[in-house]
Amino acid sequence: MTGTPQASSDSTRLVALFDWAVRTARALVYPTGWNGPVNADEHRPLGTGTARYIPSYHAGYRHRSAFYARDFAHQAVGAHVLGLATENTAMLRAFAASATPRHGHHPVWACNFDGSFHAIDYHGPDRFVRELPSVFELVDTVLRLYRWTGDRTLVDDPALWAFCRTTVTEFVDRRTAGSPVARGTGGGIFDGTASYHELSGERLVEAGDGIATQYRACLAAAELASAREEHLFAARCTERARELKRYFNDVWSRVRPTTAGVRPWPDEQDEDPANTVRGYTADGRPVTGWGREGSWFMPLKGIIDAGPRNERYLDYIAEQAVGPDAPPNAEACTYLPDVFFAHGRAETAWHWMTAVHDLRDRPHPVPEQGRNGDYPELSFTLVGQTVEGLLGLRPDAPSHCLSTLPRLPNAIGRLGVQDIPFGTGMLTLHHNSRSSSTLTQSTGTELNWEARFPGTHSTLLVNGRPRTPETRTRDGTTYSCTTVRIAPGRTCTVQVADPTEEP
Template identity: 50%
Template structure:
């Protein structure tokens, strides 16, 4: 049955609807996406859109009866446009194309029922549109690749249907270089084929088709695109070969911008030509070629990924660290989706071509590479690595998308996985509002990582957006209260009945029927600390203090009662649905306890870390590579740098081995691998702790034994970029390279030192203990363009 239309209240002299937020407390009123400022050339090419957020009321827009500007439920700012239910209502603006080109037109829209439409017309003819589904939470919808010539009239219109429509934050962007028929499902349209090549059906990576190149010199398959505007992109494809010698090349205006020499690899793996810089009008050729004696080549699923213009770079006395970081940066960047591109939805191992197609929004792959989705658990673990790469817009969109799904109907769980349109549930993991995959730690980790994204980016929407704030509150209040019955103690529980009914732990391999698990209580602790930080960001010091106290109380309860008195195999890592304590080795529900810092630092925790290290190499070690990606984080947290680096190398050195899920491809093509190696280099080895909202940056060397120095350049924090170098554990240098903000640097040196020198001048040092490690530190203001060096005296 269709839900009742919202009641009306008086508004600005017009009848008005109450907002969804008044009727549905978890409505997703997402704040505007933080995007890179376009270059002057790109801005000049865009049609001039006026009053895109309706903050100037009705200026530049046209309205029929039953429509208007309201203030009760904006996506951002203070105003939105609304259309009442019933057909025949319309709000529109017409702009002129300044130059010829292709444009993506987007808006944030919420609807009370189906039947509405977001339409773009060129010179009166429909050029594209989106049929709006029923979705009471705001989501971003894009009408992609609108072709226009200079002087063409482009109409952007919202048209009513059977329910109300709210719209806000309209935008125009130059379309990226999307590939035609990237998966060859339309038979290779847009591609050029020489003799000895073609489209086949016998061994696709996904869907039902691929392209093949026979053995020999001369076979080539290529497609040439024209860049619509400036940008930096990576080009990737899944390729299998019968022998070495083939090539994957990207050329710009006839000159090779990058080439991958293909090895002998008869099973599919993903190859990337990274960081190709383009200008408007550039001709870009994507080409696959075989060679004499090289063997056959199969190609499928070509992808273009937009990237920030600069990326961080690492150098070190240990070349393996620099090699690892460079590989991870290129690989992680290749998983970013091109907004406005068309791709499959609900693709998985059962339906490899998906159930249809949709327009993708800002996002990146987080989860199995053979599924067309990002997962909450993987997203949480990849947020920091994405921030290191500058994928702040993607982080914001994805975290907001999960927040929108944590409704009362879902008992305040976010869904497990979303398609790359950022709004539809991945069907393999979602059957109904009461039957979908959900795991307790994810609910809390998404809160924790929203705070991390806030600290990396400085994006105020993380604290000001009402939907995100509602998510934080529901996750740390109603969610806990609703799921706390088997062992009532203020700790959120799972059902013990499997992942489609709500699991307490991320560990899906064990037989334990958890009500409470170590990874869920540890993640709950960090979520409480995160909300304390986010509340402080809102200026609510009283609420921040209450959440800090809740976190402290939970940690005390864990250490005095919940976890028992033992360590190693005797530490409690969970409780069954019957209330029985569970001990022994539990993978995630073991290492998440120290990872989330809920275990008091000291001898008991030290012994448990030894146990984790031992078990992770033993007979019951994890079988999937992504499980190991948590171990470096766990050991870096307690300054066990050699052990953390050992596990980083373990993950990296197995990047070319096949994943246990064969359809996934090699281990290195599991996205979590590359993203976490980035964050572990920056937050682990370099000890970077950003706080962009406060314009502060703390650092501490975590270099492993034998590494003399490590440095990073072009690391973005907030609106600034930095260079940082550690020389051993006794000297650090920070440069505030670009940006307008002065940052306060808290330079930490392990150990107790009465003084530290700042640019050669001795200064009294303070001390603090962080997770069991004593540091001496000084705070140094570092202005834009300035450099400071801190050394142990």
């Protein structure tokens, strides 16, 4: 592990949240050479023996000696911020190695800390826990970590690339039935469920989180292929992603039950978000309404076209997430900050960060787990959400580039985080309100920093010198930006010349 990231802010609440998250997550790490139990769970607290662990950390229930695909994918960025690049790569390799032809190219759901298959979730090559979105999320995780580290291992490793390439081709092709969407079985978790929403009882063969994560996996595979200079395959993956998004927005999500069967909505302006399709059963019946992961993963992964329909659906998620069918477990709530940060809703995202933190001392629904705060996803995601969410840092280490966009809610006037691992070096980033950003590069190579600020502004100041910015719109968010080069050991401040301009 490298140095410990530290936050400074005028918000004592944020500093306390970040300090707790860093301290708690770092206590869940197993360094190289650690020896411990394998196959430990609620039925066998001492496991079935001991083994030498690979570099890894807890991602899943604390009382089990395993890291889980779904949890790992959600925790990986926070782990990177904590300096756990070696652990991330080792855990990715363990999952990729398990996606064998005998397993239908499906990685196992959980690995012991030595990389072997965890027994409670793996009963044999024909019977192990399978949740479709996790496969696609692992592909996207390879790309996200490559953007943070610039480590060519993540694109050149033959096993990792074979997993990514096979997932978006053969794995998907074996699971489609007349549409571009990969399907689950409609059965339980040992049969191959289509959704992370394990307890819905809906027997879905296609789900909103499944199609959304498949879309992001195609985009990720395209970028990874480009990094490998496999440009024809990259173009193929890009086209698959484009077709999947078009199909989702024009067809998949736009039918609803009627007395005569199903029909498309004639006018999206009249569409109630509660009637947006989020899944299909084996007999072709569309399923609408609130579906937790099946609902919020659709905007989270960006498969809904930007515009009024997406905004209405975000409103719907915000309402349902605090309603009678709110997520019953704290770890499910850890996705909600990501959903709202992705669409520029900093106030709602910050509300959910604090809500998750507030749940840390309450008992978890699974008694063996202990407190909610002992569940690793809470601490790791709060670390990542502070950096990628509140600071709005988007890395591109392979190109020696990054961008920032302050997403501070009204309760936070300033925020800085120092010792953020980036590429081969470290960064310190401060935002003073939403109109001034300061970046220091402690070590590494010369960087191109695109400093972004919400809204339209006529002039930005770069170390006090005026510059005319560009104005862009991305995913429905408009911002002004300029790019500056920063050498190692240097600091640069970019700010809005007139902070009174409307954001």
